[in-house]
Each structure stands twice: as C-alpha cells, then as structure tokens.
Amino acid sequence: MKILAIDTSASPVSAALLCDGKLVGEFYLNIKTTHSQTLMPIVSNLLSSGRVDINDIDLFAVNAGPGSFTGIRIGVASVKGMAMPLDKPCAGVSTLESMAYSLPYSDGIVCAVMDARCSQVYNALFRLDGTAVERITEDRAISIEELEKDLEHYDETVYLVGDGADICFQAFGEKLNVVLTPVNIRYQHAYGTAAAAEIMAKENRLCTPAQLMPIYLRLPQAERELKAKQEKLKKGEMQE
Amino acid sequence: MQKFITSSPEETEAVAEKLACTLKGTEIIAMSGGLGAGKTAFTRGLARGLGIDEGVSSPTFALVNEYKGKFNLYHFDMYRVDSWDDLYSTGFFDYQDNGVMIIEWSENIREFLPENHITVKINILDENMREIIIKGIDMSQMQV
Known part of the structure; x- marks a missing residue:
C-alpha cells in the first residue's frame, strides 16, 4: 500500500511517502512562509523524486487537527483536492497521535502538547510498549496546570513532544519524571501521519474525500473567562 | 506611558508614524476608542511609517487586511468578534510572530492578547481634538 501523508498543522510543513510500511521519502521545511505556497511544490517534488505516480497512491493522509486554523484548512483542502478526482480513501489523523509515532520504540508515556495560546495546550496521552501506540486520553484542550496534575498519576517516564513541549518542560520539568525529546523527533512530521494512517487503514477507520473534515x-x-469578563465590563458600564 | 494631543487626522497619523519607527517587527498593538475616534487614521499613519503606500481602509467586513512593508502589517477589526471560536477562525493566532498586528476594537478580545502587547487608547476631546495614550513601549527608543 502506498500512502501519501502531509502535515501543515503548525509552523513546519512536511510530506511523506510510505510504501508497504517503508518510508520511501520525506520532505520537511520549517520556515516562515505560508503553507499554501510551499505544500504543493513539496508534494510534487516528493512524488517525482520518489518515482511514484500520484495515480498509484492508495491512501491520502493528513493531520486534520488540532492545530493552526489556517494550516489545518490548507492541509485538509489539499488532500481533498488530490484524493477526490482519483476517488481514493483518506485518513484524517489526529496531529497529536501522529507525533506519538515518532518514538514507538520507547517504553513509557508520550505526552503530545501543542501551544494553543492563552496559556492552554492541545494535548493527548499515549502509552508505548516498544512496539505499538495505545491511546490513553482523547484529544483535549486544557491548561498547563491541569496537564501537570493529570501527569502526576503516571509512574512511567513521560516523553514530551510537540511545539508546546518547551513551555510544559519549563512549567513542570523539574517536578515530574518527564523527558524533553530532542528536536528531530519533537515536532510533527508527515511520517507519523503516514504511520498512524496505516494503522487506521487496518482498523477500517478511513473516510471518503468528501467526509474528510478539519478537527477543531x-x-x-x-x-468561560472571556464571558465572565465581558459580563463584568457590561455591569461596570451600566453603573457608570 | 506616552500621551499626545492631536487636532486633526493628519496629526494622529503623524503620532502613529512615530510609533512605527520604534517597532521591531512582531508587536501586537491593541487599539481602543469609539466610532470616529481615528483608529483607521492611526493605522494609516503606522502603515506609512512602515513604508506601505497602499490605501489603508477599515477591515470591518474582511476582519483582517494584510500589507507588506518594512514588516508585514496585519490590520484586524474585532468589532464583530466576541468569542474564542470567532477569534480562532479569523486565523488570529496564525498571524502572531509573523509581523506587526494592529487591532481595532481590541476590547472585544482583550483576554486573549499576549501579556506584552502595546495599547493605544484614543479619547475624543471634541470634534477635532484627540487624546492618544500609548502604553507598553518606550517611543524615545528609536530603532535604526
């Protein structure tokens, strides 16, 4: 099975080609340009360099969220555009889950965290046993304090991945048994998206291009905080 | 804190032009002031200070206008934005750290602004006179 996977969920952009479980090619850029300008040249280069015709791709995979609003839309729309005319299945992969596939050889907990701004993170936890990735929590948006409390329940080593890993490590790195993973595996790569999509194909969790949707x-x-402050402001204005 | 009194839109623009000279390229400028206070005039002056010649108009309907000058300039209007979902779907968080952001009606999203933002408050004194209060940046420190 040939899988073309892309990731545009945050500041980096990447595309990967996986043929029968083997990584044939991967293209990764982390520069300050719009994904709408970089993604398609990357995909086109990857396919031509990898000598794979787009008609031979069996499955199109994309990190469908959580992540940057614009980035996710670019990724999902691009995959829809490629898969729809060829009538091929799609995999809408959780960005957080794709990151766990960067280190399945480890033993412990993967804590995937993306900076959602406003002191919040997108997070999910996964357990690794050296071979497979097992999901422990749903994808969620929580504060760093809540995440720290949750992680206290685990005795295993916790590996931090994602663009929120730094801020989490600063917040509770000294207090808990956590490891800040090295930069080559810390951020999302399309390889992880492809690896997760391969499992989704085995478990019959694919969708049609029309069904593929962003996950926000x-x-x-x-x-809640905004609503409370707005009400306070309104009351203040009325008193004036 | 810096306080300016201006007596015409042109003078308001000149204050903004001066502010533009002190920017490093990723600042967030949160404006407040009622209808007709001169928020768009202020943005026009800021754009000119960054070498942007295009006409600047209020992005009330487009939500955000993008300009390219010495730095990228993103001009937001939050008049109709009042929830986190609304804000997220303007792409607001995707623009952060990629250029200067200047925001009209920032009071609607105040809670979601990063701590180190610049505030520009324009008070209407009379038909032509305006009081402009700028906080969060030292305008005497000019960037080269």
Missing part, C-alpha cells in the same frame, strides 16, 4: 478543539476555559 475548543478552548472551554478561555471561553
């Missing part, structure tokens, strides 16, 4: 997580705490 809301920030309930930030929302």
Whole structure:
C-alpha cells in the first residue's frame, strides 16, 4: 500500500511517502512562509523524486487537527483536492497521535502538547510498549496546570513532544519524571501521519474525500473567562 | 506611558508614524476608542511609517487586511468578534510572530492578547481634538 501523508498543522510543513510500511521519502521545511505556497511544490517534488505516480497512491493522509486554523484548512483542502478526482480513501489523523509515532520504540508515556495560546495546550496521552501506540486520553484542550496534575498519576517516564513541549518542560520539568525529546523527533512530521494512517487503514477507520473534515478543539476555559469578563465590563458600564 | 494631543487626522497619523519607527517587527498593538475616534487614521499613519503606500481602509467586513512593508502589517477589526471560536477562525493566532498586528476594537478580545502587547487608547476631546495614550513601549527608543 502506498500512502501519501502531509502535515501543515503548525509552523513546519512536511510530506511523506510510505510504501508497504517503508518510508520511501520525506520532505520537511520549517520556515516562515505560508503553507499554501510551499505544500504543493513539496508534494510534487516528493512524488517525482520518489518515482511514484500520484495515480498509484492508495491512501491520502493528513493531520486534520488540532492545530493552526489556517494550516489545518490548507492541509485538509489539499488532500481533498488530490484524493477526490482519483476517488481514493483518506485518513484524517489526529496531529497529536501522529507525533506519538515518532518514538514507538520507547517504553513509557508520550505526552503530545501543542501551544494553543492563552496559556492552554492541545494535548493527548499515549502509552508505548516498544512496539505499538495505545491511546490513553482523547484529544483535549486544557491548561498547563491541569496537564501537570493529570501527569502526576503516571509512574512511567513521560516523553514530551510537540511545539508546546518547551513551555510544559519549563512549567513542570523539574517536578515530574518527564523527558524533553530532542528536536528531530519533537515536532510533527508527515511520517507519523503516514504511520498512524496505516494503522487506521487496518482498523477500517478511513473516510471518503468528501467526509474528510478539519478537527477543531475548543478552548472551554478561555471561553468561560472571556464571558465572565465581558459580563463584568457590561455591569461596570451600566453603573457608570 | 506616552500621551499626545492631536487636532486633526493628519496629526494622529503623524503620532502613529512615530510609533512605527520604534517597532521591531512582531508587536501586537491593541487599539481602543469609539466610532470616529481615528483608529483607521492611526493605522494609516503606522502603515506609512512602515513604508506601505497602499490605501489603508477599515477591515470591518474582511476582519483582517494584510500589507507588506518594512514588516508585514496585519490590520484586524474585532468589532464583530466576541468569542474564542470567532477569534480562532479569523486565523488570529496564525498571524502572531509573523509581523506587526494592529487591532481595532481590541476590547472585544482583550483576554486573549499576549501579556506584552502595546495599547493605544484614543479619547475624543471634541470634534477635532484627540487624546492618544500609548502604553507598553518606550517611543524615545528609536530603532535604526
């Protein structure tokens, strides 16, 4: 099975080609340009350099969220555009899950964290046993304090991945048994997206290009705080 | 804190032009002030200070206008934005750290601004006179 996977969920952009479980090629850039300008040249280069015709791709995979609003839309729309005319299946992969596939050889807990701003992170936890990735929590938006409390329940080593790993390590790195992973595996790569998609194919969790949708997580705490402040302001204005 | 009194839109623009000279390229400028206070005039002056010649108009309907000058300039209008979902779907967080952001009606999203932002408050004194209060940056420190 040939899988073309892309990631545009945050500041880096990457594309990977996986043929029967083997990584044939991967293209990764982390520069300050719009993914809308870099993604398609990358995909086109990857396919031509890897000598694979787009018609031979069996599965199109994309990190469908959580992540940057614009980035996710670019990724999902691009994959829809490539898969729809060829009538091929798609895999909408959780960005957080894709990151766990960067280190399945380890033993312990992977804590994938993305900076959602406003002191919140997108997070999910996964257990690794040296061979497989097992999901422990759903994808969620929580504060760093809540995450720290949750991680206290685990005795295993916790590996931090994602663009929120730094801020989490600064917040509780000294207090808990956590490892800040090296930069080559810390951020999301399309290889992880492809690896997760391969498992999803085995478990019949694929969708049609039309069914593929962005996954957005809301920030309930930030929302609550804003509402409270707005009401306070309104009351203040009325008193004036 | 810096306080300016201006007596025409042109003078308001000149204050903003001066502010533009002190920017490093990734600042967030949160403006507040009622209708007709001169927020768009202020942005026009800031754009000119960054070498942007294009006409600057209020992004009330587009939500954000993008300009390219010495730095990228992102001009937001938050008049109709009042929830985190709304803000997220303007792409607001994707623009951060990629250029200067200047925000009209920032009071609607105040809680979601990073701590180290610059505030520009424009008070209407009379038909032509405005009081402009700028906090969060020292305008005497000019960037080369």
